[in-house]
Amino acid sequence: FHSKDGALVLAHILFAFGALFIGGVAGLLQSMVRSGTIELPFGIGYYQLLTAHGVLMALIFTTYFIIGFLYSGISQTLGGQLLPIVNRMGWVGFGLMSAGTLLDVVLILLNKASVLYTFYAPLKASPYFYVGLALIVVGSWISGFGIFYQLKYWKKMNRGKNSPLFSFMAVITMIMWQVATIGVAVEVIVQLIPWSFGWVETINVMLSRTLFWYFGHPLVYFWLLPTYICWYVVIPKVIGAKIYSDAMARLSFVLLLLFSIPVGFHHQLMEPGINQLWKFIQVGLTFMVVIPSLMTAFSLFATFEMHGRSKGAKGMFGWVKVLPWKDVRFFAPFMGMLVFIPAGAGGIINASNQMNAVVHNTLWVTGHFHLTVATSVALTFFGIAYWLIPVVTGRTLTARMNRLGIIQTILWCVGMFFMSGAMHWVGLLGSPRRTAFTTYGENAEAASWLPYYVTMSIGGSILFIAVVLMIYIVIKLMRSPKGVTEYPIGEAEENAEPAPAYLEKWGMWIGLSVVLILIAYTIPVMEMMGPMHYDSPGYKTW
Numbered sequence: 001f002h003s004k005d006g007a008l009v010l011a012h013i014l015f016a017f018g019a020l021f022i023g024g025v026a027g028l029l030q031s032m033v034r035s036g037t038i039e040l041p042f043g044i045g046y047y048q049l050l051t052a053h054g055v056l057m058a059l060i061f062t063t064y065f066i067i068g069f070l071y072s073g074i075s076q077t078l079g080g081q082l083l084p085i086v087n088r089m090g091w092v093g094f095g096l097m098s099a100g101t102l103l104d105v106v107l108i109l110l111n112k113a114s115v116l117y118t119f120y121a122p123l124k125a126s127p128y129f130y131v132g133l134a135l136i137v138v139g140s141w142i143s144g145f146g147i148f149y150q151l152k153y154w155k156k157m158n159r160g161k162n163s164p165l166f167s168f169m170a171v172i173t174m175i176m177w178q179v180a181t182i183g184v185a186v187e188v189i190v191q192l193i194p195w196s197f198g199w200v201e202t203i204n205v206m207l208s209r210t211l212f213w214y215f216g217h218p219l220v221y222f223w224l225l226p227t228y229i230c231w232y233v234v235i236p237k238v239i240g241a242k243i244y245s246d247a248m249a250r251l252s253f254v255l256l257l258l259f260s261i262p263v264g265f266h267h268q269l270m271e272p273g274i275n276q277l278w279k280f281i282q283v284g285l286t287f288m289v290v291i292p293s294l295m296t297a298f299s300l301f302a303t304f305e306m307h308g309r310s311k312g313a314k315g316m317f318g319w320v321k322v323l324p325w326k327d328v329r330f331f332a333p334f335m336g337m338l339v340f341i342p343a344g345a346g347g348i349i350n351a352s353n354q355m356n357a358v359v360h361n362t363l364w365v366t367g368h369f370h371l372t373v374a375t376s377v378a379l380t381f382f383g384i385a386y387w388l389i390p391v392v393t394g395r396t397l398t399a400r401m402n403r404l405g406i407i408q409t410i411l412w413c414v415g416m417f418f419m420s421g422a423m424h425w426v427g428l429l430g431s432p433r434r435t436a437f438t439t440y441g442e443n444a445e446a447a448s449w450l451p452y453y454v455t456m457s458i459g460g461s462i463l464f465i466a467v468v469l470m471i472y473i474v475i476k477l478m479r480s481p482k483g484v485t486e487y488p489i490g491e492a493e494e495n496a497e498p499a500p501a502y503l504e505k506w507g508m509w510i511g512l513s514v515v516l517i518l519i520a521y522t523i524p525v526m527e528m529m530g531p532m533h534y535d536s537p538g539y540k541t542w
């Protein structure tokens with residue numbers, strides 16, 4: 001692996017794990033402060049810690065890891081080295097994002113931005129928090145443009161050829177990100193910054209939430225798509241199999257691009273200010289975005305089964321036995337896949353209008369995203385780290401680290417089983433998502449939630465141990481013996497048909513995606529900005 005690209009990738013990955021560690025500490029502390037188990041000095045409070053936990057885990061760990069991983073893959077598959085300008089763009093992106101992150105973390109720690117990771121109005125942070133967010137977004141755009149540029153150059157050099165599957169998927173991921181972040185950029189620049197500086201007195205809360213969720217839902221697919229890249233492209237190579245269908249993998253990514261964005265209203269189903277018709281349309285589109293995930297499940301089962309049969313596996317589930325259970329590069333992402341089955345089912349429940357009324361704003365939702373992003377995605381990213389760190393540092397994964405990695409994965413799953421399981425259950429009993437337990441005082445209903453809270457903290461503590469173990473593994477990986485580690489990129493089945501060229505008509509897919517967004521959003525946004533809306537002075541959190 002080229003050393004200059006390796007340094008860029010490593011910087012992203014290490015920053016990501018640094019964020020995971022601090023975010024993990026904040027996660028443990030917030031649960032203890034929320035339940036009243038401890039009181040912290042300097043009045044450090046629940047919402048402050050919850051903001052630190054959410055921002056560092058959900059926004060910073062993921063974004064850095066993803067950009068590092070995508071850069072590594074395009075360097076590997078598009079010419080074996082990044083163009084010097086692309087490498088520089090990667091560093092500029094990294095620099096801007098890091099400046100924004102440091103500014104935001106300081107403000108959160110100073111309690112000047114306890115506005116949670118969703119940060120929409122009416123909660124108001126210090127204006128500099130929003131400036132930090134803008135830097136993070138602009139930095140990620142520059143990194144994204146670097147990826148597009150590398151592909152454009154490769155295409156020029158390889159006229160008429162399909163781009164390699166990894167880079168095709170990386171480009172789709174970043175196109176989706178660039179289109180989605182326009183919403184949050186407008187919210188931050190046009191609404192939040194002028195309002196928090198005091199240039200305007202009030203803010204249109206409905207619009208702010210809508211612009212956030214226009215970005216917030218594709219944000220979760222920005223976490224999922226790189227996870228799918230690993231499942232589609234890396235896992236077949238790791239287990240010694242072939243990719244079931246290159247064309248189907250590409251099609252599922254195109255569908256994810258089309259349907260990930262015009263669905264933000266499924267986070268706002270309980271909001272009175274949006275007409276039912278538009279909610280109905282966006283729920284319909286939400287069910288469309290489930291289809292590529294079902295296609296992914298089908299492809300993965302097919303890959304595993306065909307591989308098993310090629311090794312002589314018999315019976316309906318004989319193929320399960322021949323999978324490399326002792327290889328953490330497979331085991332960690334596989335556990336992520338397994339968890340994604342109930343996690344996805346939970347998502348479908350959330351998206352169903354009537355059932356959303358039962359679960360919205362309860363701990364069920366927190367349980368849902370700890371299975372999706374904090375298990376399926378996180379375990380897959382850990383699974384990638386076990387080979388990516390050795391690849392970019394010119395080292396090897398030792399048997400001891402592999403064993404520790406398996407233990408880490410099991411600890412994570414056990415901790416999450418208790419924590420997320422209890423969250424789902426107590427959510428159905430009505431326990432709210434973000435309100436401190438103590439708020440409900442002596443209420444008998446609230447008292448019945450207590451055993452679930454205890455289970456949540458037991459699970460959370462196991463997870464904290466697993467975070468510390470992961471950080472230990474990362475440090476050890478940086479010092480493992482020198483050697484060459486292969487970058488695992490799978491190949492398609494020999495008799496597979498090549499992917500049709502129209503799948504790479506970027507202009508057409510971006511155009512279609514914009515049309516769907518306009519259909520889903522134009523009229524409701526006009527209504528929100530029309531004469532019937534009320535602006536709010538907001539609530540200053542500091």
Ligand code: HAS
Nearest residue numbers: 220266293297300337340344347348350351360369372373
């Ligand atoms: Fe979600 C809320 C609906 C997927 C993350 N979601 C959230 C929030 C987050 C989040 C962070 O409609 C909270 C936001 C906040 O702070 O308020 N979600 C869905 C739907 C899906 C879905 C329909 N969510 C995700 C993913 C996330 C994520 C992925 C992160 C990565 N979600 C919602 C809704 C809400 C919501 C509502 C709002 C709730 C509210 O009221 O506030 C779908 O995309 C899910 C499709 C997935 C599947 C599963 C396919 C299974 C596969 C694995 C195959 C396994 C194999 C191994 C092959 C259909 C691909 C098996 C081997 C064996 C041996 C068995």
